Amino acid sequence: MTDSKYFTTTKKGEIFELKAELNSDKKEKKKEAVKKVIASMTVGKDVSALFPDVVNCMQTDNLELKKLVYLYLMNYAKSQPDMAIMAVNTFVKDCEDPNPLIRALAVRTMGCIRVDKITEYLCEPLRKCLKDEDPYVRKTAAVCVAKLHDINAQLVEDQGFLDTLKDLISDSNPMVVANAVAALSEIAESHPSSNLLDLNPQSINKLLTALNECTEWGQIFILDCLANYTPKDDREAQSICERVTPRLSHANSAVVLSAVKVLMKFMEMLSKDLDYYGTLLKKLAPPLVTLLSAEPELQYVALRNINLIVQKRPEILKHEMKVFFVKYNDPIYVKLEKLDIMIRLASQANIAQVLAELKEYATEVDVDFVRKAVRAIGRCAIKVEQSAERCVSTLLDLIQTKVNYVVQEAIVVIKDIFRKYPNKYESVIATLCENLDSLDEPEARAAMIWIVGEYAERIDNADELLESFLEGFHDESTQVQLQLLTAIVKLFLKKPTETQELVQQVLSLATQDSDNPDLRDRGYIYWRLLSTDPVAAKEVVLAEKPLISEETDLIEPTLLDELICYIGTLASVYHKPPSAFVEGGRGVVHKSLPPRTASNESVESPETAPAGAPSNEQPDVIPTQGDLLGDLLNLDLGPPVSGPPLATSSVQMGAVDLLGGGLDSLIGGPNFVAPPAAAVPANLGAPMGSGLSDLFDLTSGVGTLSGSYVAPKAVWLPAMKAKGLEISGTFTRQVGSISMDLQLTNKALQVMTDFAIQFNRNSFGLAPAAPLQVHAPLSPNQSVEISLPLNTVGSVMKMEPLNNLQVAVKNNIDVFYFSTLYPLHILFVEDGKMEAVSSRLQSSNIFTVAKRNVEGQDMLYQSLKLTNGIWVLAELRIQPGNPNFTLSLKCRAPEVSQHVYQAYETILKN
């Protein structure tokens, strides 16, 4: 027999020959013929013409032949549904065969034939097989219910198969249980509300028992099912964890990861003081380490998961740094993942070891890997302050190598180090400048220009250096152009005498010769700023920049929590929620970690929390390196376009704008008033609003007895950011008046007095209607509740998001800024009812389907039907205060529209 026996090329008579062989009397010959047919099918030849002949072979007592025929049927039944019916009788008969293998085979194959006509014949045999005495048949039937459900869900429900399936969960055979769980989970996913898999402590107990008995694959189904359960308290969570932990030493990595998922999820409910919590942490490390000795494919998938686990709970693997060291023969994708995890685990304790490794990596051959290693050194410097000096000197060594891409990467990371530790390492600037000519990548050029601009006063020939870049200005990428513009303006502000010409040159290049709007706008802003008030320009351009955060590339915390729920799935490899890559609907239920129950929770203050526990520290997330550069470099321009993700952390946001009108007045022309810093106290001191304040009893507040929904108070300004003053608050609307309910808490050691408040311009003109009145000085650890009445007559500027409100609060210590989002419903006016219009229309049989409010206009969506069955859909737009309505109609018969319009007019005008 040769390899090509079944693969001879299609000759004219091949089909004919096969036909003859299929109809042969000899069983062996028939079998060989069907095998040949299947071989042809596999290589993509069309053998559907043989359908009747193959089906004829079906009635045989030879199991091998029967299986082959069934295999053929599964493939071709869909394309030949009419002929597939021919096979039904044999299927039904086979489902009652004394041999359980044949019964199972028949029911399995019928489920795979996705032809509607067959499904009706499938029901009776399936019902019998679900109650078959042989577990092999039962487990096949359980899966068949899922198959049938996919073809015809209604039929499955009508026939009561779901209940039978639920009964199978208590089957005596673990294989049957596992398949029933799998089938039910799949069916439940397409009906999220159906509660098919009713998880309660009893059924969980059953599943945990089956866990010990079934095959490894069944264990995976069951563990995944457990992960969807939320225990009622920490005791139950602990007892489930205890029973799941033995799975961690399973040889099948899928079982291990499913167990890790359950543990990571339920750990969230356990108190950190518990001894068991510590034990569990220790138990999680070895299985994860073991995964790293598997083949590279598994390693890669494991590393992607470990990356998530390390971000959530770094303490698990903090002593295992060595296993993440890169092996010389690791594939590049494994190397890059390992590098990433090394940085996440880097700490003061192991930094020396890490740095020595990274330095080795930076001299390897693979360019991508070397680049990433150089970046990693920079990230170490930013993360572990004590190591910064060593990192910088390592980077300098690398720059000395003059290897082009190493130098460029090093310069990019050194710029970040300068941002983190300003004025500390400027001694290296000279070395950096030597390499100016070799930089050809935009990111590196931009970084270098930023450094020159930032430290212009210490670089003697800064003007020459920047000028050299200016020659090819139009050939540079936008990133470099923007940076060059800013850097030269900085230089001018620092050394105005000798660089006037240079700055004029760059401004004209940016504004007149460029067609990039970003560049032009930035150019104009600088130009006007410089020409109207150089002092202000200095304040703006050379303002102190906020420090960059320690950790980069962190996954945003809420996403991280969601991904932790998906450990060991594709989501954990892509680091994206499943909704981002799974076809809509199925299986996309948003998951979240269970809340921590507080039965014996101790109070943890942020100060005493262990250093490596970001779960309750909410680290500020800064974007990846690439974006970072743009953002960081842009910051010195004034109000950024978008704020940081957390409302409470937005101290730096819009600081310039808040103080005195910012850019608008700059652009407005020569009436720029005073340096911003002076503006706030002056305004705050002045009495604001009208005498309205007397009407309100400030300390008791108006109360929240009635009126619209009031959100609970949220912390707007944490004490850490405001020298001990903590502000929390909410907004209320009461009988037509809006107020801001504030709670001021003094967490500092000194008494606070002289409170005042001011709002920045906002979308709805919200402004305090009375000064902030705190009657007595606020002594340490005291808090006071104040209700500040608001009006909407302040100046208006559209904010992003619309309901963003930036607030400045002053006391005797300092001025603090924060921003918050107010719920829009406090702005809903009491006469917003359109009932008058709609009820009048309804009495004329014009029915309101929906109401919307779009940009201050009320929209009524209405429908009406004429006696001859013509439907008309109408949109009625009502502007408050404007007696004219706008009517838009949609109708299949446009000729009626004119008359409908007249009808509306008559109804509404009368």
Place this chain on the structure above:
Amino acid sequence: MISQFFILSSKGDPLIYKDFRGDSGGRDVAELFYRKLTGLPGDESPVVMHHDDRHFIHIRHSGLYLVATTSENISPFSLLELLSRLATLLGDYCGSLGEGTISRNVALVYELLDEVLDYGYVQTTSTEMLRNFIQTEAVVSKPFSLFDLSSVGLFGAETQQSKVAPSSAASRPVLSSRTDQSQKNEVFLDVVERLSVLIASNGSLLKVDVQGEIRLKSFLPSGSEMRIGLTEEFCVGKSELRGYGPGIRVDEVSFHSSVHLDEFESHRILRLQPPQGELTVMRYQLSDDLPSPLPFRLFPSVQWDRGSGRLQVYLKLRCDLPPKSLSQELSSPEQKAELGEGALRWDLPRVQGGSQLSALFQMDVPGLPGPPGQGPSTSAPPLGLGPASLSFELPRHTCSGLQVRFLRLAFRPCGNANPHKWVRHLSHSDAYVIRI
């Protein structure tokens, strides 16, 4: 849930294609996969790829691509595990895994797939369970002869060099001939260790770890009991030490679920009733403290004359194994050195224990980037040189010192011959790197 499974040849031709859920885009998917795989940029991982909402997970085995696709958010671990189990299963049933055997046994492969996976759900991957269901017999290319055992090699360990060719005895299908009972009484037991070592440029040892496994391939009837005796000094974990000798210590051990450990604590005996086919009886790992010295030390030194661009690499290799461990002399004509693919290769056919070899290589490489800030006279190595990496195979040697003391079979054949037992030990390098 797995939507499709297919096997592609190394050139991308489909050998097997199976659709489990009818939700797929048809057979073009296999072609799509191959195009995606070959067009992937270097630093992106090929392990998990996706096209729209179809996700591909694959492994490469014996030159074939085994691919599973899914459109749901399921565990990539289970897919990878399944694919490697399938590779083992196909090997067990068809003899060995390869393009030829697969295309000869298309019907058998489909039958197996139908029993392993139903509607994309894994049912079982145990050779033993499947035996009850599988009807088709394997088509084998040539008959086996028990006398063809001169080149008995490792059946499982894919060593880097793969000098040891798999013998036809070990690559026989487990279930080949139902009639020919007498020839089947063979057991292969291998102790295979992979050694990863990292040595810094100053000669200090940065990292050592040993990953070992004991693998068994049994042709005995299922359920026949066997006992494997390990070195008595064998101990697990750091605290426990046995005997007075240096001890043979490993950090972690895991056993196959069919192993009974009742005699393990007292006598270091593993008792098991293995199913037919291959299985990994025990897996262990050991890091940092190796009981014996490293088998090889390499002392590289590099001289570089920047002016002329002449690079001299002097390598001294010392083998610290006991002299008897390899009896054959180094026969110098067989060794060779060649330069290519950005590396210098020095091949040595054999090295005798306790011997020392050295080699001097001279190369003219003008225009290498220089070391930082020193004059042209320096002899420091240029950048981008190194590391040196050793790859080797040590038969009859385990780095951890673990040995199989005995392999006893409770099985007594009714007929003629005693079962044949083959026990082998082998260490080979995984990544043995010396930085320069």
